[in-house]
Amino acid sequence: MSNIGSLEKRIKNFDWSISEKELDYKDGNTINIAWYCSDRICQMGKADKLALIYEGFGGVEKEYTFNDIRLAGNTIGAFLRNLGIVQEDRVCLFMDRIPELYLSFLGVLKIGAIVQPLFSAFGEESLYVRLENAQTRAIITQRKHLSKVRKIIDKLPSLEHIIIVDHKESKSLEKNEVPFNLEDATPIEDFEIFPTKANSPSVLHYTSGTTGQPKGVRHVHYSLISQYLTTKWILDLQDNDIYWCTADPGWVTGTSYGIIGPWSLGITQCVLNSGFSAAAWYKFIEKQKITVWYSAPTAIRSLMKAGDEIVGKFDLSCLRHLASVGEPLNAEAVVWSEKVFNKQFLDTYWQTETGSIMITNFPGMKIKPGSMGKAFPGIEAALLDPKTFEPFTEHGKIGLIAFKPGWPAMMTTYWNNNEKFEEKFKNGWYLSGDRSSIDNDGYFWFTGRDDDVINTGGHLVSPFEVESALLEHEAVSESAVVAKPDEVNMEVVKAFITLKPGYEPGDELELKIMNFIRKKLSPLAMPQDIEYMDSLPKTRSGKIMRRILHAKEWGEEIGDVSTLDNE
Ligand code: PRX
Numbered sequence: 049m050s051n052i053g054s055l056e057k058r059i060k061n062f063d064w065s066i067s068e069k070e071l072d073y074k075d076g077n078t079i080n081i082a083w084y085c086s087d088r089i090c091q092m093g094k095a096d097k098l099a100l101i102y103e104g105f106g107g108v109e110k111e112y113t114f115n116d117i118r119l120a121g122n123t124i125g126a127f128l129r130n131l132g133i134v135q136e137d138r139v140c141l142f143m144d145r146i147p148e149l150y151l152s153f154l155g156v157l158k159i160g161a162i163v164q165p166l167f168s169a170f171g172e173e174s175l176y177v178r179l180e181n182a183q184t185r186a187i188i189t190q191r192k193h194l195s196k197v198r199k200i201i202d203k204l205p206s207l208e209h210i211i212i213v214d215h216k217e218s219k220s221l222e223k224n225e226v227p228f229n230l231e232d233a234t235p236i237e238d239f240e241i242f243p244t245k246a247n248s249p250s251v252l253h254y255t256s257g258t259t260g261q262p263k264g265v266r267h268v269h270y271s272l273i274s275q276y277l278t279t280k281w282i283l284d285l286q287d288n289d290i291y292w293c294t295a296d297p298g299w300v301t302g303t304s305y306g307i308i309g310p311w312s313l314g315i316t317q318c319v320l321n322s323g324f325s326a327a328a329w330y331k332f333i334e335k336q337k338i339t340v341w342y343s344a345p346t347a348i349r350s351l352m353k354a355g356d357e358i359v360g361k362f363d364l365s366c367l368r369h370l371a372s373v374g375e376p377l378n379a380e381a382v383v384w385s386e387k388v389f390n391k392q393f394l395d396t397y398w399q400t401e402t403g404s405i406m407i408t409n410f411p412g413m414k415i416k417p418g419s420m421g422k423a424f425p426g427i428e429a430a431l432l433d434p435k436t437f438e439p440f441t442e443h444g445k446i447g448l449i450a451f452k453p454g455w456p457a458m459m460t461t462y463w464n465n466n467e468k469f470e471e472k473f474k475n476g477w478y479l480s481g482d483r484s485s486i487d488n489d490g491y492f493w494f495t496g497r498d499d500d501v502i503n504t505g506g507h508l509v510s511p512f513e514v515e516s517a518l519l520e521h522e523a524v525s526e527s528a529v530v531a532k533p534d535e536v537n538m539e540v541v542k543a544f545i546t547l548k549p550g551y552e553p554g555d556e557l558e559l560k561i562m563n564f565i566r567k568k569l570s571p572l573a574m575p576q577d578i579e580y581m582d583s584l585p586k587t588r589s590g591k592i593m594r595r596i597l598h599a600k601e602w603g604e605e606i607g608d609v610s611t612l613d614n615e
Contacts, residue, residue, distance in 0.1 A: 062425035064456055067277040071312070078243040079269045081250055082125075082157035084276075085311035086118035087241070094314045101290075101336055102147050104321040110147055114314065117151060120230060122239035124155025127228055131209050133186055135160030135242050136249060140179060140187040142197070144168050145296055145321040148213040148230060152188050153297065153307055157250060157269075160242030164252045164264075167298030168193055173517065173568035176200040177261050178254045179207060182463055188228075190214050198222065246270035252463060253300050255400040256510030258499040264463030265400045271304070272312060274404035274457035278424060279309030282396060283340055284369050284411050291317045292333070293342040299507070300400040301373055304457070305342055326354030330362040337366040344374040346505035348381045348393060349536045359388045369411060371396055374506030375538050376494050379418035395420050397494065399480060401472070403457025406480075407449075407492050419491040420484070428452035430477065431486055434498075437474040446485050446495050450477035500530070500594050505537040509573045511594060517565040518543060523551040524561065528584050530598040532577060543575040544597055546583060553580035 073079055086099075095115035102110040112120070133139060139156045141163060143149040149165075156163040164182055166175060168190070175196055179187070186209035187197060197210055201224065208224060215227030244250070250269045254262040279285055283305065291310050295301035310317045318336045322328060329351070333341065370385060370393045377395040385393045394409040397420040407429055409421035423429035430439040431447030440447060458478070461469045472479055483495045502509040511529035518527040526546045531539035545561075547553060558578050566574060585596040599606045 064273055064277070064426055067273045067456075071273070071276060073273070076245075079246055079272065080157060080160075080241050080244045081269050081272050081308055081312070082121050082154040083241050084272055085308060086114060086121050086154055089114045089311065089314040090118050092314065097314065098316045099311060100147060100150060101316065101318045102321065103319070103332065103336075104146065112147065112151075114311075117154060117311070119235040119237065120151035121154030121158050122236040123230065123233050124152050124228075125158035125239060125241075126236045127211075127233065128155060128161065128186065129159050131186065131211075131226070133159060133161050133209070135244075137161045137186070138164050138182040138184040138252060140164040140166055140182070140184045141297070142166050142168055142170075142175065142187050142189040142193055143213065144190065144192075145319055146190070146213075147319075148188070149297060150307060150319070151230065152213075153303070157244075158239065158241045160244050160248060162249045162252050162266075163303075164254075165297045165303060166254065167296060167570055169572070170196075170298075170570045171566065171568045172196045172199045174513070174570050174573075176203065178264070179204055181254075181261060182252055182264055185209065186211060188213060191216070191219065194225075244269045247460070249460070251303055253303070253400045255300075256501060256508045256513060257468070258501055258510065259512050260468070262510065262513070263465055263468055265300075265459045266461050266463050267403050267457065268460055271403045271457035272308060274455055275304045275308045276312045278405045278408075279305060280313055282394075282405055282408050282410050282424070283309065283342060283371055285310060285313050285315045285340055287314070289315055289339045289368070290337055290366075291315050291340045291342070292320070292336070292338045293317065294320075294329075294344065294347060295342070295374075300403070301342070301344075304404055324350065326351050326358050327361075330359065330364060333364055333367065334362045339366055339368040340371075341367060341369070342371045342373070343393070344506040345372055345377045345381060346375065346537050348372060348377070348385065349538075352381060352384050353536060356388050364389060367391055370394065371409075373398065373405070375503050377418075377420075382415070382417035392417070397421075397492070401459045401478075402451070402455070402480075403459060404455070406451060406455075414489075416487075416489075416491050419487070419493050421492065422490050423492075427455055429492070431484060432474070432477060432479070437477065437479075439477075441486075443488050444485050446483050448498060449480040449482045449484050449492070450474075451480065452476070453478050500598070502529070502531040502539050502541055504531070504534075504539050504541060504572055507572045509541055511541075514541060514543060514565070514569060514573055514575065517568040518545060518561065520568070521561050521564045523547050523557060526584050526592070528592045528594050528597055529575065530594050530601060532601045534576070540576040541573060542577045542579070542601060544579050544581050544584060546581050 099114045099117045100112040183206040188211045210225045251267045293306035372393045373396045396405045397407040398405045407420045432450045484492045514529040515527040525548045528544045532542035534540040585593045
């Protein structure tokens with residue numbers, strides 16, 4: 049039986065108190081996400097149920113029960129507390145998808161500190177700006193990523209502790225570096241969990257905008273109320289499910305639906321920490337008997353590219369429910385998934401800022417391939433006119449996707465940047481920064497972003513961040529970065545540059561520039577193409593017009609160029 053039943057009928061009487069009741073939460077109570085994800089599940093009689101099934105490189109396998117993750121959270125929490133980390137201190141998780149990443153997430157939250165997960169693929173510059181902005185006090189990492197931290201530590205006076213989860217005695221440590229090996233630590237049975245409240249900060253995720261440095265999206269423990277219910281109703285998780293969320297916890301999907309949602313429901317989840325290949329993914333699904341699979345359009349398109357034949361080599365009949373997030377899910381991908389898996393991928397739409405799914409397809413609802421579906425119960429979604437910011441109801445007309453504030457997982461501010469946070473609201477609406485149309489049946493059809501941010505394979509890349517890295521190279525005079533179409537990733541990063549006098553364009557220089565910026569950016573943000581220009585299109589006031597370069601790449605009309613300075 050599905051959790052959903054006639055969900056559409058429930059929309060009318062929806063109230064978030066449904067979730068509060070199921071979680072035994074009352075206004076004013078203590079609410080700690082890590083307690084809900086581990087201690088409470090144990091108290092409900094599921095201490096011996098598997099919480100995490102992990103498979104890493106070289107076939108390493110590990111399993112953790114809910115009692116194991118409860119103890120690990122206590123043990124890591126106690127270790128951090130002993131170091132002097134207190135509530136609201138920022139603790140960065142900078143690890144591959146190893147078990148310690150998931151367990152540290154609980155440990156940090158148990159002491160009321162704020163967890164700041166970052167992709168381990170980030171280069172030192174990307175890491176630096178985010179640690180600097182958050183004034184992070186501790187970072188939990190692996191030996192393999194230590195060199196990046198060492199390069200920037202001197203510029204980060206707030207960063208007092210570098211905790212290494214896989215330290216080998218023989219290696220020497222530097223100032224501020226402390227080893228911590230969970231397997232050698234004595235498990236802590238009784239632990240005083242910090243009594244966080246609804247509005248206590250929990251998770252700090254960094255997201256890229258068009259201008260300025262990345263913004264730290266600050267979430268609170270109350271976000272659990274949305275994350276729990278959306279996981280239950282949209283991902284339809286039930287007690288005997290084996291769930292796989294393919295997202296890295298450096299990304300909000302990997303925390304809201306890759307840790308908090310499933311574990312607060314007491315569901316067994318799987319993690320595959322190895323490179324992507326269609327065969328490896330299908331084998332994992334078959335072996336672990338995965339029933340619910342939450343993934344992303346780029347991964348689905350990569351699987352499509354690998355062909356239908358390979359699907360037949362595996363028994364994937366265990367799959368019961370599939371969902372996708374992060375970028376537009378093209379209708380072909382939905383049709384393909386129905387053909388090869390006998391199940392459609394259900395598209396879900398949300399953002400780092402929203403903390404939980406906002407517009408979605410849910411089981412039992414009529415699916416229109418290519419549409420993101422409808423607003424989740426309790427979410428008031430509208431399209432606003434881009435000039436007046438007034439909602440309209442005309443069908444087929446494109447407007448700005450906006451939400452009435454007030455759902456539990458809504459961000460509470462951008463870290464140290466409340467001004468940017470305030471800018472996200474107009475006429476009492478939260479502006480998502482995306483555009484869409486809506487059809488007669490209330491289904492949303494995504495049309496694009498309302499800014500220059502590049503969505504490559506579901507990951508947001510700020511053109512500003514890439515342009516800044518390019519400008520630091522001695523040969524580069526000016527740079528402009530836009531999205532370029534791509535069959536699998538939908539968009540990839542393309543850079544246009546002009547050179548300083550004395551530098552010659554060519555492959556050799558391109559290689560040098562690429563090697564230079566690789567150290568600063570994450571692999572995802574690396575340009576796939578660099579084009580040399582004599583000059584970049586600019587407005588009369590000197591602002592580079594990315595729009596023109598974008599239109600050129602996409603073969604679109606250039607539009608109004610009245611402000612272009614073409615002299
Ligand atoms: O542009 C939208 C796109 O991804 C953006 C949010 O990215 P991020 O904050 O990294 O969070 C991604 C995971 C929740 C949105 O503003 N996006 C997300 N889901 C969809 C989407 N675009 C089209 N269809 C979707 N289903």
